[in-house]
Amino acid sequence: MRIVRTREGPCLFCLREDHAFDEEHLPPESIVGAAARVLVNWVCQRCNSRLSREDAYFASHYHGALARSLQAVRGKKGRGAGVQRKDLEAKYDSATNTARIRLKRELSTKAASLEFLRSGAGRVELECRTLDPRRLGRCLAKMGLETLVCHTPAVVLESRFDGIREYALASGGLTFLPYALGVSRDSPGVRLCEIQFEGEDRWVAVALIALPLVSYAVQLSDFDDLHPLWHVAQFAGMIFDQDGARTRRVRLNLELRYMRSRS
DSSP: OEEEEEOOSSOTTTOOSSSOEEEEEESOHHHHGGGOEEEEEEEEHHHHHHHHHHHHHHHHHSTTTTHHHHTTOOOTTSSOOEEEOSSEEEEEETTTTEEEEEESSOOOHHHHHHHHHHHSEEEEEEEEEEOOHHHHHHHHHHHHHHHHHHHOGGGTTSGGGHHHHHHHTTOSSOOOOOEEEEEOOSOSEEEEEEEOOTTOOOOEEEEEEEOSSEEEEEEOSOTTOOHHHHHHHHHHTOEEESSSTTTSEEEEEEEEEOOOOOO
16 A cells, blocks of 8 residues: 555545544555555544445445455455445455355346357346445545545645535535446556646546446536536546436346367
């Protein structure tokens, strides 16, 4: 892990200075393990406690959650990342380097076996579910604001970021946090895009958050004009989702292929 910013000042989220402070991990350590960056003296203990509930939901429900166990993420305590939901349980066993998945619903294994025998390929649906994009957005808002800390900390307390600050804490006037979703092609981590249009002085920050299997883009201010986020989504080949309708459903299939030996 790498400590990227330390300082003295108000909490990044509640803007108060009279609370004790905790270390904050970006992305959450439970999702990316040792790849997380450590922010010191940026998030107070009270906000950290409130935000941890959304971190826990996100870790088990984000669009690529199952990949945490399949990609050998060791998790927060080093014992292996786990996913627990109503439809399945998944756990990476770091001692044996094994991903263990227990499905909580019946699969049509007979039909899948017949298809596999006929064609040499078969597909098993590991999950099919509906997530809560608003709860997902709470953690994205938190990670987006913390991404700003890593790259341009001098501006992060400005009032133009109050909307996403309040959304992370489930308060304020923003009713939904638009985001873009795509396949992750990078190691886990965060980057920042500063979008500026010709003839305008202002710039708009868009955070890029790479996680196991998928990546997200989140606009951090100026939510009445989503062109910056839309352009980033187009450049990166991501799905632009303004209200959660396009990415609310999650499907993950496991494809099996039979390879005949040449010997």
